[in-house]
Amino acid sequence: MSKDIAVLGVGMHPWGKWGRNFVDYGVHAARAALADAGVDWRQIQFVSGAATIRNGYPGQVAGATFAQALGWQGAQVNTSYAACASGSQALAAARSKILSGECEVALVVGADTTPKGFLKPQAGERPDDPDWVRFRLGITNPTYFALYARRRMAMYGDTVEDFAKVKVKNAAHGSANPNARYRKQFTAEDVAASAMVADPLRLMDICATSDGGAALIVSSLKFAKKFGKAKAPRIAAISTVTPSYPSAIIEMPDLATDSAVCGDPQAFRAALPRRAYEEAGLGPKDVDVAEVYDLSTALELDWIEDLQLCKRGQAAALLRKGATIVGGRIPVNPSGGLACFGEAVPAQALAQVCELSWQMRGQSGARQVKGARVGITANQGLFGHGSSVIVKAA
Amino acid sequence: MVTHTTFHVDPAGSNALAEESSVRHHLLPGWFTLDGETPHLLGSRCTECGSYYFPKLAGFCRNPDCASEKFEEVPLSRTGKLWSYTDACYQPPEPFVAADPFVPFAIAAVELGKEKMVVLGPVVAGISAKSLKVGMKMELALEPLADGKLTWKWKPA
Numbered sequence: 001m002s003k004d005i006a007v008l009g010v011g012m013h014p015w016g017k018w019g020r021n022f023v024d025y026g027v028h029a030a031r032a033a034l035a036d037a038g039v040d041w042r043q044i045q046f047v048s049g050a051a052t053i054r055n056g057y058p059g060q061v062a063g064a065t066f067a068q069a070l071g072w073q074g075a076q077v078n079t080s081y082a083a084c085a086s087g088s089q090a091l092a093a094a095r096s097k098i099l100s101g102e103c104e105v106a107l108v109v110g111a112d113t114t115p116k117g118f119l120k121p122q123a124g125e126r127p128d129d130p131d132w133v134r135f136r137l138g139i140t141n142p143t144y145f146a147l148y149a150r151r152r153m154a155m156y157g158d159t160v161e162d163f164a165k166v167k168v169k170n171a172a173h174g175s176a177n178p179n180a181r182y183r184k185q186f187t188a189e190d191v192a193a194s195a196m197v198a199d200p201l202r203l204m205d206i207c208a209t210s211d212g213g214a215a216l217i218v219s220s221l222k223f224a225k226k227f228g229k230a231k232a233p234r235i236a237a238i239s240t241v242t243p244s245y246p247s248a249i250i251e252m253p254d255l256a257t258d259s260a261v262c263g264d265p266q267a268f269r270a271a272l273p274r275r276a277y278e279e280a281g282l283g284p285k286d287v288d289v290a291e292v293y294d295l296s297t298a299l300e301l302d303w304i305e306d307l308q309l310c311k312r313g314q315a316a317a318l319l320r321k322g323a324t325i326v327g328g329r330i331p332v333n334p335s336g337g338l339a340c341f342g343e344a345v346p347a348q349a350l351a352q353v354c355e356l357s358w359q360m361r362g363q364s365g366a367r368q369v370k371g372a373r374v375g376i377t378a379n380q381g382l383f384g385h386g387s388s389v390i391v392k393a394a
Numbered sequence: 395m396v397t398h399t400t401f402h403v404d405p406a407g408s409n410a411l412a413e414e415s416s417v418r419h420h421l422l423p424g425w426f427t428l429d430g431e432t433p434h435l436l437g438s439r440c441t442e443c444g445s446y447y448f449p450k451l452a453g454f455c456r457n458p459d460c461a462s463e464k465f466e467e468v469p470l471s472r473t474g475k476l477w478s479y480t481d482a483c484y485q486p487p488e489p490f491v492a493a494d495p496f497v498p499f500a501i502a503a504v505e506l507g508k509e510k511m512v513v514l515g516p517v518v519a520g521i522s523a524k525s526l527k528v529g530m531k532m533e534l535a536l537e538p539l540a541d542g543k544l545t546w547k548w549k550p551a
Contacts, residue, residue: 125489196481245456
């Protein structure tokens with residue numbers, strides 16, 4: 001039996017710093033997805049919300065919050081929290097319900113309202129919490145991005161000019177995306193002139209935090225066919241594996257890696273797409289387009305290698321050849337990525353799936369990857385969470 | 395080096411008094427030793443499988459093939475190889491306490507050979523990313539943060 005489910009409709013609330021309640025963005029995105037699918041709200045049998053932890057109780061029970069805002073209609077409900085991978089886990093919950101036959105059509109939705117500046121820990125003196133300790137020592141999120149970036153420079157000879165090229169490419173992609181927050185095109189000189197945040201990364205190498213919302217209407221293939229949407233894009237894999245011990249890369253918010261005295265060091269990021277490929281029965285050679293979690297410009301290059309779109313250490317060469325731009329051999333982040341969106345945590349993994357669905361339907365306009373049949377996402381967050389989703393054309 | 399002079403000199407010239415004042419002023423009691431020029435981070439070692447942990451771990455060994463709940467406190471290697479580094483050029487948010495005005499500082503990730511793990515820490519004052527290089531030998535030092543609280547830092551060996 002196929003483990004695929006159909007994406008009947010997708011919708012987003014544009015990313016920005018709107019300062020409104022996160023529920024507004026989620027409802028907007030859900031209604032857009034329902035309209036896109038041609039599905040009535042009362043047909044939805046399962047509401048799967050991705051939680052936001054910065055918006056009080058309503059954010060922590062996001063599934064119910066959105067269901068109430070859309071009008072209680074007796075659907076089953078779920079809320080998932082998995083940091084940046086919350087959206088993918090909410091999607092995985094919907095897929096399980098559908099594949100087990102418990103429901104035919106589901107709404108998956110995530111939205112966030114974010115504070116200004118660095119993401120910071122909860123208040124109080126909490127030396128037992130590594131997240132508190134690292135901030136006490138001045139180790140912010142961009143610190144980790146910078147450590148990875150500097151490591152690439154030392155290991156593979158990447159340069160700050162390469163990192164700037166990622167920003168220039170993503171800005172060009174995002175300029176054609178009405179849902180992107182930053183739609184201005186930038187030059188390498190603009191990036192070089194922006195303030196240094198965490199050497200070698202400058203302000204324009206690092207993603208912002210944003211408000212936004214994204215939603216999907218997903219169903220069984222049987223429902224899709226009956227509904228006249230047999231050609232809807234399909235979710236072919238959802239990988240949400242944990243790291244494997246001993247994890248070798250220093251990860252937010254940790255102060256140290258695992259110790260590798262008892263086994264070979266393992267790479268978490270690379271494990272995420274590996275599982276997705278296995279699940280879909282597809283490989284890196286089948287991929288036409290990728291949406292990856294570019295928390296920093298340099299991290300996009302790490303992801304390209306983790307997705308096995310090139311050999312380890314070769315991503316900058318791929319970039320320099322123009323292969324990762326729309327029109328190139330393997331376009332990466334045609335949406336503009338986090339560089340143009342900024343991160344709206346519980347919505348971000350779903351936004352990646354929205355983009356790939358539009359790509360599979362050939363509806364991405366100026367940022368369309370011609371003939372795209374298979375797309376993959378990659379995403380990672382705090383505390384061992386991450387995801388990789390494969391979307392394919394029917 | 396700031397390490398020694400700041401924390402082991404006091405008007406009475408008594409080493410015991412200096413030690414006491416260090417304890418009072420240090421950030422994370424039990425996370426590192428206070429022995430002047432040769433401090434160590436304090437970690438845990440699983441008595442069953444030998445895996446190391448920093449910060450110290452109580453409870454359950456995280457090796458999936460080890461069910462041990464017994465750990466011994468061990469001083470970690472005080473030197474290692476620089477895995478990567480950065481300069482923090484923007485003032486971090488609270489609970490970081492910044493000097494006024496904020497002074498950028500470096501942060502290092504150092505690979506410990508025996509423990510086969512990478513440990514983060516700020517770099518001592520006066521050393522910026524410009525004087526660091528991946529692979530160089532680093533050693534542990536003690537130095538206060540801007541609010542006078544003593545912590546571990548890395549410095550080129």
